[in-house]
Amino acid sequence: MEDELSLGLIVKESLETRGFEVNYCQDGRSGLSSFKEYKPDICLLDIMLPIKDGFTLAQDIRKLDARVPIIFITARSQTPDVVKGFELGANDYIKKPFSMEELIVRIKARLSDNSGLIEQQDAQRSFVLGKYQFNYDKQVLDFQWKEKKLTHREAEILRLLCIHRNRVLERSLVLDKVWGDDNFFNARSMDVFITKLRKYLADDPEVEILNVRGIGYKITY
Amino acid sequence: MEDELSLGLIVKESLETRGFEVNYCQDGRSGLSSFKEYKPDICLLDIMLPIKDGFTLAQDIRKLDARVPIIFITARSQTPDVVKGFELGANDYIKKPFSMEELIVRIKARLSDNSGLIEQQDAQRSFVLGKYQFNYDKQVLDFQWKEKKLTHREAEILRLLCIHRNRVLERSLVLDKVWGDDNFFNARSMDVFITKLRKYLADDPEVEILNVRGIGYKITY
DNA sequence: TTTCTTGCTTAACACAAGTTAACAGAATAT
DNA sequence: ATATTCTGTTAACTTGTGTTAAGCAAGAAA
Numbered sequence: 001m002e003d004e005l006s007l008g009l010i011v012k013e014s015l016e017t018r019g020f021e022v023n024y025c026q027d028g029r030s031g032l033s034s035f036k037e038y039k040p041d042i043c044l045l046d047i048m049l050p051i052k053d054g055f056t057l058a059q060d061i062r063k064l065d066a067r068v069p070i071i072f073i074t075a076r077s078q079t080p081d082v083v084k085g086f087e088l089g090a091n092d093y094i095k096k097p098f099s100m101e102e103l104i105v106r107i108k109a110r111l112s113d114n115s116g117l118i119e120q121q122d123a124q125r126s127f128v129l130g131k132y133q134f135n136y137d138k139q140v141l142d143f144q145w146k147e148k149k150l151t152h153r154e155a156e157i158l159r160l161l162c163i164h165r166n167r168v169l170e171r172s173l174v175l176d177k178v179w180g181d182d183n184f185f186n187a188r189s190m191d192v193f194i195t196k197l198r199k200y201l202a203d204d205p206e207v208e209i210l211n212v213r214g215i216g217y218k219i220t221y
Numbered sequence: 222m223e224d225e226l227s228l229g230l231i232v233k234e235s236l237e238t239r240g241f242e243v244n245y246c247q248d249g250r251s252g253l254s255s256f257k258e259y260k261p262d263i264c265l266l267d268i269m270l271p272i273k274d275g276f277t278l279a280q281d282i283r284k285l286d287a288r289v290p291i292i293f294i295t296a297r298s299q300t301p302d303v304v305k306g307f308e309l310g311a312n313d314y315i316k317k318p319f320s321m322e323e324l325i326v327r328i329k330a331r332l333s334d335n336s337g338l339i340e341q342q343d344a345q346r347s348f349v350l351g352k353y354q355f356n357y358d359k360q361v362l363d364f365q366w367k368e369k370k371l372t373h374r375e376a377e378i379l380r381l382l383c384i385h386r387n388r389v390l391e392r393s394l395v396l397d398k399v400w401g402d403d404n405f406f407n408a409r410s411m412d413v414f415i416t417k418l419r420k421y422l423a424d425d426p427e428v429e430i431l432n433v434r435g436i437g438y439k440i441t442y
Numbered sequence: 443t444t445t446c447t448t449g450c451t452t453a454a455c456a457c458a459a460g461t462t463a464a465c466a467g468a469a470t471a472t
Numbered sequence: 473a474t475a476t477t478c479t480g481t482t483a484a485c486t487t488g489t490g491t492t493a494a495g496c497a498a499g500a501a502a
Contacts, residue, residue: 079322082322082326083322086327087326090330091330091334092313092330099300101300101303102300105303105304105307105308106307108307109311109312113312113334137387137441138429138431139431139441151488151489152389152431152432152434152436152439152489153434153489153490173284180285185491185492186491188449189490189492191450191451192451192492193490194450195451195452198450211449211450213447213448213498214447214448372479372480373479374479406481406482409459409481409482409483410482412458412459413460413461413462413482414480415459415460416459416462419460432458432460434457434458434459434488434489434490435489
């Protein structure tokens with residue numbers, strides 16, 4: 001959805017070259033009906049559009065979809081315009097002239113915002129360790145019929161180990177992620193947790209938490 | 222976290238004038254330790270910082286927290302710098318010179334990205350918890366044929382837990398939202414409510430309220 | 443070997459949270 | 473007006489969790 005025929009077409013074609021599917025409209029009214037029809041993943045709007053301006057279009061789109069990312073791409077670079085853009089629910093505001101590379105990283109940034117929570121859920125939350133089954137959310141470690149309840153700390157450390165299966169997990173990374181502070185005492189505390197986890201995992205000799213002296217730990221299974 | 226003493230201070234003071242709480246660091250290393258200590262809602266980084274540059278700092282922060290918004294504010298406006306910034310996980314990239322108004326709307330835009338889903342869920346008033354059905358407005362918890370009436374307090378706490386499903390719900394947040402005051406006695410009172418809720422939810426072992434020592438509770442189902 | 447460092451293990455400890463019951467005030471019923 | 477029930481708070485005691493310390497074991501360096 002762009003104004004100047006030439007620039008709009010250039011953007012459209014550049015994006016298509018990089019694998020984006022683009023719906024290009026030359027005025028605000030057709031922009032809105034195109035939005036309704038195609039339900040795009042993201043909207044790039046100019047402000048100065050014929051028939052219905054970009055600000056109004058953004059408002060209309062927001063009424064239909066509170067979450068779709070809206071980026072203004074416009075020559076109107078005055079602060080009040082930028083502020084208005086954001087206040088109408090835009091997620092970014094790019095001033096002309098701009099480079100295609102910058103436009104693309106900004107598009108990707110806004111696309112990935114919305115998948116943020118999904119990504120988080122993607123982060124693995126359940127693991128099979130040899131004959132054990134570990135569920136991070138429930139904080140339980142199952143072995144055959146018996147179930148061992150883990151504390152939050154235990155579960156966090158075990159999850160970090162599992163995510164780094166067969167690779168070295170640095171002590172400092174665990175300390176920063178779990179304790180938020182890498183100091184001597186927390187490091188000693190972590191030793192204690194490693195001992196506990198090894199005890200819990202002792203029933204299957206295939207599963208081992210190996211030490212990498214001076215660096216960290218590595219789980220193998 | 223800024224470089225030029227003067228500009229950084231101006232930004233800090235402008236933001237404070239508008240009610241933001243600002244932690245200003247003059248080099249990358251202190252920026253990182255300040256991040257660990259204060260867990261800010263958003264990070265504004267310059268690229269050219271003494272000791273540890275802003276790109277590296279951004280990477281370090283991303284390792285600790287995959288979701289906190291990071292905005293680069295910098296004089297380095299070349300496209301490759303912008304691209305690098307976004308690739309390291311930045312959420313916006315503002316080029317100097319900029320207006321405070323623009324900075325503020327961009328900060329707000331990034332802050333609201335992350336709270337978007339939470340806000341939306343804040344409105345949720347009815348939940349399915351494993352085999353239970355919980356209606357916040359009616360203050361009832363249904364299990365199969367039987368219906369348990371909840372008190373207002375019980376319903377409020379259960380709702381907060383549900384909204385934060387599989388995430389840790391901080392004690393202080395509950396105390397502030399439900400009691401309006403986070404003190405020792407209210408905290409003990411909250412313990413009693415947690416015990417009650419666990420009893421009510423005991424019929425489905427899939428539903429559990431887990432404790433996270435020193436922080437709060439997490440419901441899983 | 444000796445010496446130094448790093449990691450392992452156990453136990454004691456402090457404090458956070460769990461449980462139960464008694465209590466007090468408010469709301470409701472008699 | 474009085475009794476009863478409901479709701480939330482307070483208290484006392486128990487249990488759970490994470491930290492600290494101390495001694496020992498294993499590796500690396502001298």
